[in-house]
Amino acid sequence: MLPPAPALVTTAGGFLLVLSIVVPVAGVLLAFVLGERYVRQVASTVVPVGLAIAFAVLVLLPRSDGHLVYLLGAWPPPLGVALRADGLSAVMLATTAVVICAVAIFAATDFRPQSVEARAPFAFWILLLAIWGALNTIFIAGDLFTLYVALELLTFAAVPLVSLDGRAETLRAALRYLLFALLGSVLYLMGTALLYGLYGTLDIALLSHRVNADSGVLIAAALMTTGLLAKTALFPLHLWLPPAHAGAPAAASAILSALVVKGSFFILVRLWFDVMPGLPGLAAAQLLAALGAGAILFGSVVALRQERLKLLIAYSTLAQIGYLFLMFPLAFGASGKLESDQALAGGLLQAVSHATAKAAMFMAVGSIYAGLGHDRITGLCGVARALPLSVLAFAIGGIALMGVQPSGASFAKELLLQETARTGQWWWAIVLQAGGMFTTAYVVLVLSHALAPSDQPIVLVGPAPLSRDLAALVLALCSLFLGLLPWDSYLPAPSDAASKLFGIDALSKLLLPVLGGAALAILLSPWPHPLGSSAAWKALMRVVGPLRRGCLRFGSLIERGDEVLRQWSAAGISLLLVSLLLAASMLAAN
């Protein structure tokens, strides 16, 4: 959290914050000028340096009272712009660095520069570095307008990645993404204008001391929140996400799904917890969590009905984004005041574990696609034998995501469940558990196809370099062991919450989602299962047949609803509705 009094001096080690922005940006400029085969060389120089900077911040932060501050140009706010890092920033900086590093290793073969400069590698490496610079700026900028510029930087770097292969389908996805993201940033900018008009500063720390429950502030908050939701693709503002994330090259999908949507989410967290702590009120927070619950339902059910693996993962991202928003009401006490930081820690931890696990899963799917030449789920039989490491990376990423101990997701879920008990909001506990089961369902579904034996041997159409699989595997393992890290020096999370690794209690926590997930997978997935001809399966179908038919009908209904909501005009109307509802609930609460 930010300091109680706005810190107006540069702290020792604050220059690290400058470097974490300047190094990737310098990489962008250098790679652009040098071009040709140097593009990847520049990237492979910048990546380790950036990683070192992120870890230096991680080491230094606890030793300097948990904050690093740097006044750019030595101008103090409100006239100047400050960079500030707290525990949240440090965690996100490190996560980003690790994921970028893994993706860079994964992409090294796909985007190998030729002796004559080629289009795709040139664009990919420059955009990768640009995304890194933009995200780092988002994590440490202390000024709302600098955050706006960083958000635009992020969008401008992400959109061309979507259409890198130049097919009409991906161009269309990129254009939809760009236009909707621009709508989001304009809404954010509107709120910024109002806040400057009200308080004469855009500095986060100064604003947090000046804001009070004026109607103008609440309207600004509603507009900014909605804009950021559009950029984060929270249901029902997700029209752009599935085609964009599924159509991009695997390495780009990993970055887009794991990191880019977290950028706008992080600004939203800053807005609600730092700029105007608790001001938006419990009712608006409940609305956000309700949209999150909608995202979990729609994202998961539609994911289970996808035929293509990349689309399944993209819809899973949609559901996981919803999961991130469950923390908002849990951070408010019964009095409607912001009480607990533990919910915030849980939400951020969930973001970190999703970033690592989802990047690993997209990379594994990329390897499978490259190996098989397709990513149809029903055509995956035998792939575990042909590409064991890719499937292993996918499995570990999936297991980490569904919240098996000691993964980051399980720790996050534990923290959030404790908060539901503390604040008496039992309904979110149900959603949390259901979200875990749904995650298990699509992971189990994919694995059951991938692990099934195949009649014919699989012929691989593309190379399967070891480095690609190792990058995905390491990242998946990171996610699986996140729960063991000492989080309490960075996030307000009690270290004893994750201690119950073994025992009856832990076993029941493992079995419940697994069994529930398997049941959901059987009931909601329309695809013929590889074991479909076995006697046991037929016996099972005799029992649950009618129920499954009902569930499938429900699933197709949800899918059709999703299609309607992804129409441009429907999404636009939802956007305006969400902003008005947020404004109304905020005004009513104050």
Added chain:
Amino acid sequence: MNIATVFEIALAAVVLGLAIWTIAVPDTYSATVGFIAYGLLVALIWVRLDAVDVALTEAAIGGGLGGVLLLGAAARLRDTEAMTTEGPSLIVRLSAAILSASIAAALAVTILLLPDPAPTLAPAVVANAGATGMTNPVTNVLMAFRGMDTMLEKVVLLLAIVGVWSLASDQAWGGRPGPRHQADPNGVLAFLARLLPPAGIVVGIYILWTGADHPGGAFQGGAVLASMWLLVIMAGLVDTPPVRSRWLRLILVAGPGLFLAVGLGGLCFGSAFLAYPVAFAKPLILSIEVAMLLTIATTLGLLLAGAPERSAER
């Protein structure tokens, strides 16, 4: 009601009328023309709001170059209008209209209820102007107090170039952007393209130079230079440079590159990143602005030219 108020109300009414026309008219080309007229009149509003720097920027970049960009696209897409599927249903349009109007109403109320006296940083800008030796307050904010935003925004421009170029076909990579223009060498366009640029370049540089103390600066000057360059290209007198050209790329990163270098100089030898030593503040800022002028002019021109389409060899 005095004469100024009458003028302001009339101006606002015309601007609003053009905005409605832009949204409502069925033909896209007419909508584009309407938007350009709207942009020019909005520049007048900015003058009335006593923000001449913004008025120049809005007229040059928002209305002028933006208008050229939109008109070009509208001309190329003219034949597609018939193919577009019909618009959303009446219910959709009606609900969109009601919701948009509610948001506009909420904004209007909020703007009218902003606190009095309004908070302002103008005195702080004046008090610190001595540190840069320049008296144009907007230039001071852009180049000194909020230098980081300006530097990052230059990177945004560069990324837009990367994004536009990334849309080329693989065969055309490295080649020249846009179609090769051919105009009658004795025609009006070629005549203008020979007549205007010398004056335009002087005007562009003057706008940059005067920006230190008066309204103007790198953005506005860059837009003027870009339009001169485009004029010469469209008259077929010169061709767009191939995107492989090392010189072109150096110019495209010159602005942010020099900004970054000066910033790092401040980090290593001065008081902070992006801090200028008082004695050298003005020359340093001016040299960054010169580099930015070149970068902005080239970037804006290339953004209008589009993705590489032809191989570099003629």
Added chain:
Amino acid sequence: MSAVTVFGLCAAAAVGLGLYGLIANPQPLRKIIAFNLLGSGVFLMFGIVGRRGAAAGFGNDPVPQALVITGVVVAFSATALAIALLLRLFQIAGSTTLNSRAAASARSDPSGH
């Protein structure tokens, strides 16, 4: 009525019109134009805020002015990128619809909403 009131209402109306056009207009180019209108409304809001903050001999607070200049350049780049995408899409697919289903199936399905 002061200039702030008149132009403030004008800015809010431009925002409303831009939002409507961005949502209800089916052609992408019209959406891009509407985005520019929307953006210009937001920039005007900064102008109103700055005008209200006139002090120290300036008729308009220089900080919001600088923010607008940065914003105008960003909006222009966004327009350029969007138009480049649109033209490329048209070149490859022969149509500019954003609706992937309508593009995928030759017969356009009006049951979309």
